Each structure stands twice: as structure tokens, then as C-alpha cells.
Amino acid sequence: MLIVMKSGASESEIENVLETIEALGYRGHALPGENRTAIGLTGNRGAVDPAHFENLPGVAQAIRVTQPYKLISKDLRPEKSVIKVGNAEIGGSELAMIAGPCAIESREQLIETAETVVESGAKFFRGGAYKPRTSPYAFQGMGEDGLKMLVDIRDQFGLNIVTEAMDEHGVDAVEKYGDCIQIGARNMQNFSLLKYAGKTRKPILLKRGMSATLDEFLLAAEYIMAEGNYDVILCERGIRTFADHARNTLDLSIVPAVNRLSHLPIIVDPSHGTGHNYMVMPLARAGVAVGADGLIIEVHPHPERALCDGAQAMTPVQYLELFDEVRRIHAAMAVGSQRNEEKLLTVA
Ligand code: PEP
Ligand code: MN
Secondary structure, three states: OEEEEOOOOOHHHHHHHHHHHHHOOOEEEEEEOOOOEEEEEEOOOOOOOOHHHHOOOOEEEEEOOOOOOOOOEOOOOOOOOOEEEOOEEEOOOOOEEEEEOOEOOOHHHHHHHHHHHHHHOOOEEEOEOOOOOOOOOOOOOOOHHHHHHHHHHHHHHOOEEEEEOOOHHHHHHHHHHOOEEEEOHHHOOOHHHHHHHHOOOOOEEEEOOOOOOHHHHHHHHHHHHHOOOOOEEEEEOOEOOOOOOOOOEOOOOHHHHHHHHEOOOEEEOHHHHHOOHHHHHHHHHHHHHOOOOEEEEEEOOOHHHOOOOHHHOEOHHHHHHHHHHHHHHHHHHHHHHHHHHHHHHHHO
16 A cells, blocks of 8 residues: 655644554555655555545545555655765765775775775775675685774775675674665575664665566565665676676666666676676676666775685776766766756657
């Protein structure tokens, strides 16, 4: 059930609808939009009678939802959600760039990388303290000591920190030290972890599972939102296919598919999506051109010495060039869409 409020509905009318939903034993989620607020109803097993809400003051419409998802949907919020991450935003008019090493290895490595990230003008810094490695014998990350180093990076460089949590302990730690909790591909369908992350008040970067369909991806986001955390950013990072020329197959077609159905921002990870340094730049360009709200890029001052994912890491020089190029593609697209809007206005 989706309850659309009239454009001038007051706070108390919205509150009244939320109280009515609660009294019926369900949960209400109010998402304010540019022109009106819509309220999603969750917790119902069967159909809910719209008659409960239709005649309440301030209600424009009560609509039954036939899709499997409710809160991620554009029906609830037609315009793109702009998610605040630390002191910056993802989903707004500016292209969001998250850059940094795969794993936190040392203070020196972080500082050297952060100098480049700041120079580029990016506002978000990445670096894993908890690493989901295929082999139990591979470097597993620096844990909480690494997170504390990220805090110093934020203090010194003013960058907002995006870092992965692999379990509930990690969610608590990243909530404490970071600005955005990354849920990795391998945990996209760890439903208890999604629910736990949904109870935090830090934004969540949700990476697509390596065999997840569009619906499974969106429903994973729905799990987080159903718990009351509406600040979810989606990330396409490549899926497993028969192709073996790249580490994964970056499925860029999911960007317009998500943009058609959901108000959530979506970014692209051409680093894990390809696994090869020489492929990162072309796929970063393509990700922006296909309409992503941002990119997440692995950068290492000395890729040959990286403890994790060195083959896909950009050098600082390559990364600076990459950001310069994709920024220009993004700007050209904004001009293009403004022209299209103007054309449509002229025709109308
Ligand atoms: C990462 O971003 O460091 C990572 C492990 O990504 P993914 O979950 O997409 O493999
Ligand atoms: Mn990595």
C-alpha cells in the first residue's frame, strides 16, 4: 500500500496517517518528495483495504502496490533521492567520486593516496579494514586499527569515509568511525546483516551480489529501508558470466534499469567490475555515460606492492586523468539533458 498525500498536506496530517498505520499493526515510512509526501506501508501479509486511508485529511490517494518492492520505488518518490554522506551528497547534480585503496595497509599508504584523492576534488575516500578474501590465508585487513587511521584521514583531508562491514560487529565499528557503511557483493543477500544495517542511521553503500538479478538487488535495498534506514546507495560491481577476459562482467544495463524503477542513486565500480587496470578507464567513462550517479575507484600509490587487488588499482596519475575525463563526460551529459528538456518545452 502506498498513500500519496496532497501537495499541501500538513505535518499533522502526515502524522495522523502514520498513527493510523501503526494502530492497524503495520509500519509507515514517510518519504518527502519535491511536490508531495508519500507514505509506504510495510508489515502486511495480505492486501490492505485502501478505505482505511482514503478519507483521512490530506490524503490524495491510497494505492495497492503490485510490485514486490515498495520503498525503493519511484511510485513512492518520483525524483532521485539525494543521500547525504558526511558533509557531501550522492545522487545530486554533482558526480560522486569515491576513491582510495582496496585495503588499508599502513598510515603512509593512506596519506599518499588521500593526497591524490583530495587533489582530484573527490569528496569520498574508500579503504577496507575488513576484507572479504577468497582465501583464508590472504590478508584479511587491519580491522579497528585501520578504521582509526581512516578517522585521521577524514580529520586531515576533510574526506568522507566509505568502508566495508562484513558482520554485525563491523557494522557497529563502521557506524562509529565511518561516514558510509559498505555492504559487499558477498553479503548482498545476508538478510540478517541487511536488517541490522537498516537499524543504523549511517548511509549504506549496497553492492550488487555477483549473481543477483535486478529484483534481488532492489529487494536487498528494500530490506534495509524496511527497517527505517532510507539512505541507500546502490553499486553495480560486475557479475559472474561465462566471459573470462575480465574478472567480472560489468553489467551497465542495470543502471538505466534501476533509474527507471527506483529513486535510489546508483554508482558503478569499474575496478572490481573488470579486475584489470587497463579496463578501468574505459568502463568508468561508460558508467558515467550510461547515467550512474558516481564511481568507486581503487587507487594505490604503488599497485605492484598492494596487498589486495593490485592488478586493478589505478596509479595516482592514471586516477587523476580518469576523474578529469569522466567529469567532462558528466558535464556534457548535463548540457545534453538540459537541451532535451528545452526542446520538449518548445514542442509543448
Ligand atoms: C571492495 O569494494 O573492496 C569489495 C570487496 O567489493 P565487492 O564486495 O564488490 O567485491
Ligand atoms: Mn578490492
